Amino acid sequence: MSDNKRIHRIGFRLTAVIFYGLLFYHFGARINPALIFRNQEPVFFTTLEFFRPFAGYAGGPAEYVAAFLSQFFIFRWIGALILIALTGGVQLFSFHLFRNAAENKPIPFASFLPPALLAVMLSHYDFPLASAVGLPVSLCFSILLLRMKNGRFCLFLPVLAGTIILSYYLIAGPYWIVVAISGLAVWSARDKSILQKGILSGVVILVGLGFPWLLNPAPGVMPLDTSCFKWIPLSVPFAWHVLPLLLFGFIILWSVIQFLMSKWKSSRLITIGEKWPSVIVRALAVTGLVILILTTTVDEMTRSRLSIRLHARQKNWDGVLEEIRKRPDVDAISSFHMHRALYHTGRLGDDMFRYPQNFGIDGLIPLKEDLLFHAVEAAEFWFEMAHFNEAEHWAHEAITQQGATPWILLRLAEINAIKANRPMLNSCTKLLDQTLLQRKWADPYEAQLGDPASLEDQPAVRRARVRWIKSDFLIHLNLPEMDFVSLYKRNPKNHMAYEYLMAYYLLARQIGWFVDEIEEMRNFPYSRLPIHWEEALLVYMMETKNTDPIFAGFPISPESIQRFNEYQQILARYGGNRQSAHTELRRKYGGTYWYYLMYSESNIRTDADDSVDGSTGATQ
């Protein structure tokens, strides 16, 4: 081996170590595959029945494998390893593809570009893993075709046709690479004239690309982005369409370039490429590329929002609040989880206005349209609220939207245990038993299903039933906050409903309604008035000229009275002009209810559909 080649090889390997080391850190520490999983959450069961539908359509097998691999994303570093394996696989096969395309076998640094592009795509939380799974497979098939090109042509053609069909069935869209490379393979076959090669290559590419049309149930009338063209760059449900297109295009084009360059025997480029300064330049370029990926591809906002959702699922309420402190520009769903976190940490009445309240009631309980893509979270929320029918409703919406994920099944199992619906509980348990990593979740229910009495005795079931309502009401689909009233009025032991009701009144600026309910706090073990409640009561006292600072047996604390006086003094200093006082009040009292009341736009929601809303009369 020449020195140049040795230098080239060492440089290549060192670059690979740096490249994948950095990528591994990028995927594991920055992207966090657990967040990808939280966002996409593909369903996977270990049964043959689950596999069967995947075997029935093009790209189904790749989707099945992707669903399987995705399950491990809940472990962030194992997930990172899987992503590295995929990107590494793409590079390995790209490397061999380029070498097979070029007859002089160079060591192509260009093989780092496909994994780099793939890494960018995988860094996007919406990118479908099935598309990435198909890439190494397509490259593998392409290599196979290039290796067979010099065999007997009459044998090569059937193999080529079979490879195209098989690759299309297994991976759908990425089979385009196989089709393009098959054209190259035919072109580079020996013992054929240029005209023959040209015609044959063209025919192979045209037939290969047109092949899915034969399987299209309604060619010509159906849109392209159907299962027939699943996972092709243009139909990948992913924001940056240009990236898959670039990736496909680069692999195909670079293979062709390699082939053409290898024909150009006197190429100086190749000679220059093997000298050590060139190796260093290339290694630096690749390192620069990965650093570019590291620094530019993480969508911080999406990551933050997904982290909040992940923390909420894990009931890591401090994690939710910590994430919101780091990135206060939350969306309505994050705000929804923020309120849950505040309630579960016992701080809703004390701290809710210290956190961003940009969405008013929409951030406390979003409307159904906003919850559609967060159905499982809605189910969790209503379950915590002991609104079990609504929890069941949203769990079923979640099944419709996402399929039966383990989290939905667990929620449904809990609901059906409370409702004593044993057949449904049994179904959920059996399905949980068929999951890959959450089988143990079924254990407590499996034991209880065998003994009817033990289910009734389960403490969680008994506790839940205590908070359950005993009489029906119609759910307010368009004004879910009205359900807080219905739930609390039907069961005054429902503390969460009470706290949310009070939070709703505060957000809706309905201090009169709030004061009407304040006496109800005697039903719960409060030791004092929560701070924001005191703030609201002080406003009430000021407006009604009430001088008695005792509510539900609790006095308003002197600290709150003093702060309220200071707030009033600041306002007075600016002559009562809200705009002028804004900056100082925000700095000193931005986390108070007074500030929210004075500067927020949030108002009560109304039901546009009230003329035909079946929920009319729900609280009667």
Place this chain on the structure above:
Amino acid sequence: MKLFPVLIRFIECIAFLALSCGRPSAVQWTETQTLPRILPDITDGTIPPNITPLNFKILESGDSYEVRISGNDGASIRIRTGSQGIRIPEKKWKALLKRNSGDTLQIEIFVKSEGRWNRFQPFSLIVAKEPIDTHLVYRQIGPVYMYWNKIKLVERNLTNFVARDLMNNRDHGTMCMNCHAFAAGNPERMMVHIRRGPGTGMLLSDSGKLSNIDTKTDFNPPAAMPAFHPDGSRIAFSVNQFKQFFHALGENRDVVDLASDIILYDIPSNTITTTPDLAAPDWLETWPAWSADGKTLYFCRSPQPEKWNMPYSEIMKIRYDLAAVDFDPATGKFGTVRTVLSAEETGKSISEPRVSPDGKFLLFCMADYGNFFTFRESSDLYMRDLKSGEFRRAECSSDRAETWHSWSSNSRWIVFSSKRYDGVMTRPCFAYVDKEGRTRKPFALPHEDPEYYEVDMFNYHLPELITGPVPNSESDFIKAAYDLEHQIPVHLDPAVQVPENQAKPPEMWLPGKQ
């Protein structure tokens, strides 16, 4: 790609063979005085002679299981397995049914536990002489609340386990398929509504030739609940403005009909018509159904409430009568509407009338209120003798919702959707109807996987029995659905008066994430 699940099945088989190899079958046992718990429950049922094996799961725990199915002619099937799922060999089963048509099968179940065999009380299966129609068409959909996503229209061969998708929206985007209907169980004369995806329309099949019809007119929104005239030349529809709402206790879902009328689509003239009696502004008319001779149109109706801004206690008072109107197929003219069975008389609300093909019985649902009974636990099937006018609760009803029924062409079998198994998902159940209109204990649609019903999270809506396979492929349906260029708009009969300020009804069930 198949390696993983196949591997699991392979290991299961090897493990079972290793466990059971060389052991004798149950020769000595202890009698147990109870019936075995099995899913789905087929104990003491009546089955058609042409039905596919009724695979089931034994819910009793044990190490080994043995099932013996024997006929009075001495022939029997013996199945021994290490798993609770019982798969009955198809060929042997069919031969056994053939030999025992009109007779009874005995089923014994043995469970080996802690080294001892226990025999549960045997039960019988009556094999009726009359076969059931060979195919069933149903819509398979996930839990139905506000949003839908994956929907399939499936044709299932009842004599085996073969099912095929007539339409599967996985293959064609966001399309929703809803009500489908056949003319007297004829697979060559069918219709299905579609919406979303390519657009709203009705796919109408005439001997396999599909047309896409736009049933919307100035008078009516797209047609809803269909009823094919027995001669296949007309379809009666209801047009409804449903409103869904949810309960906080008990069954969550409920539906109220804010407005509804009945219209008639004449296929040869491509015209929609109605009469003031069928589209009265002060009545809600819905669920049309033809008599077997096509000379009477049955439907359900209730006085239109004065206002909809009403409390639930008022919604609970909405009850539907069973009404009928004479129809002359030659002229297409309707007579005067009469009440056949009033809600006042029954104390319940009536919906979904379906007349048996022999014209003797009318099967309908009754529940405490409303007319959309798939969400009403109180919904039961009732059989009315059309000659005597007597009616009674069908014996095959359960304490959960029974709805969406359909007759076999020989009038001896019915299929209906039942929530009897878990109260949430609807499953197709089949019941034998004797000559007096008495129904027998039903059995659920058999599946190859004995554990299917334990893990299935789908609803089976509108099971319709048909006499053979639908001649169209999925490709035909999709082509017709997407071929909007050739969609045929219906004409509105000029005699129909269009009310002013015709409101566009809101869509109740919406497409979800795609």
